Amino acid sequence: MSIRRVLLLLKPLDVYPTRPTGKISSPLSLVRNPQILGYLDDRCRIHKDTINFCQDVLQRRSLDWKTVVRNNLSEPIRHVDLVITIGGDGTLLQASHFMDDSIPMLGVNSDPTQVEEVKEFSHEFDATRSTGYLCAATAGNFEQVFDEVLEGCKAPSELSRMSISLNGQLLSTCALNDVLVAHPCPAAVSRFSFLIKRDGQRSSSLVSCRSSGLRVSTATGSTAAMLSAGGFLMPILSQDLQYIVREPISPGDADSHLMHGVINSDQTIHVTWCSKEGIVYIDGSHVFHLVEHGDIIELSSKAPILKVFLPSHLLS
Structure with a gap:
């Protein structure tokens, strides 16, 4: 090069x-x-x-x-x-x-x-x-x-990024760290449903939530807010995503194991927003998109990679 x-x-x-x-x-x-x-x-x-x-x-x-x-x-x-x-x-x-x-x-x-x-x-x-x-x-x-x-x-290493679609329209910004879907007011309750699909077919049951929002991270982002929220570290070069429902309100025993999981590289998570207003935050607070009741957010690792020269200890 x-x-x-x-x-x-x-x-x-x-x-x-x-x-x-x-x-x-x-x-x-x-x-x-x-x-x-x-x-x-x-x-x-x-x-x-x-x-x-x-x-x-x-x-x-x-x-x-x-x-x-x-x-x-x-x-x-x-x-x-x-x-x-x-x-x-x-x-x-x-x-x-x-x-x-x-x-x-x-x-x-x-x-x-x-x-x-x-x-x-x-x-x-x-x-x-x-x-x-x-x-x-x-x-x-x-x-x-x-x-x-x-x-x-x-x-350089090839880091996986996350693509974001809103109502079928692909957003121009890819997430390197994570995406947070939440109410504009952090003290308000977020209402949403989500499920995971593979090749357009359901891979999971529909999960309906009342919580502080939904965070989805890449492997790179698993070391940041995701880890602080109770997530786990992922290999830095993994192409999978990780999701966690933030502070769910009284999750049922049957659904509690669905509040946190992995989205494989060939899967997409589909989120239906069920509150009057909400925000999709991309890699922090500076890049965001407004959503409203009925909007559908789709997240997957089907995004262009990012070439980064990483510290050697991250690859060992």
Whole structure:
């Protein structure tokens, strides 16, 4: 794989609140924890340093590259040989929504968690930084990993994604992590039914639910919200999906085992929305589609794969 054209996709700097300057103008300023402000300043600095370092590496390799802030993405990514995301898993996820199965992606965790820092501030605040689960590099090893990619010594993995159809219309965005179907108000009850089909024929009985919604994840997403909700880890390269009904209201004994399960790669889950209003969230809160009573959502792993250079420990 020849790499000459590179897109550098950046997490924006304005996600880190800035330290207030000048004279204190509000009594509320007095309650701010200076340790937290210093911590946020440091996160911003490290992120900037990582960006500068990666740009310097690309400059020294005499490649044709350009930089784009992720919030400015509005069209499919084309005409590049490699996308490098600098930020964390959120930046990589956002980039995936604009990519097909032809361009590989390399994630750089620009602000990895520092164990000693977490211990130091454990009694003051949560000093956990970026997880970067899918990021194969940090500033510390980016040059080595990037050279391995350029030399063809490192191959991208093919991650399964999820296709979403609404009333028979395929949505343009594929989910890399998960899809959540829920009421717009998290405190409200979601009413829906679902069943699993294979080749258009039923593979399961119809399950009707009143709950906090339905989450369906890919193997990649099984490590995130799905795991926190009581799901299980799946092999990272699996093409199956996993679903879980969130906080079901008094599930019957006969249906309790149907509240959580696997959707095989040759199956599709069909969800009928039975509430007045609802939302289909794709990979978090930024990409969503409104649904209403009677709408049908179909989810399957029949979507273009995503090529990602993964950390070696995920493949062992």
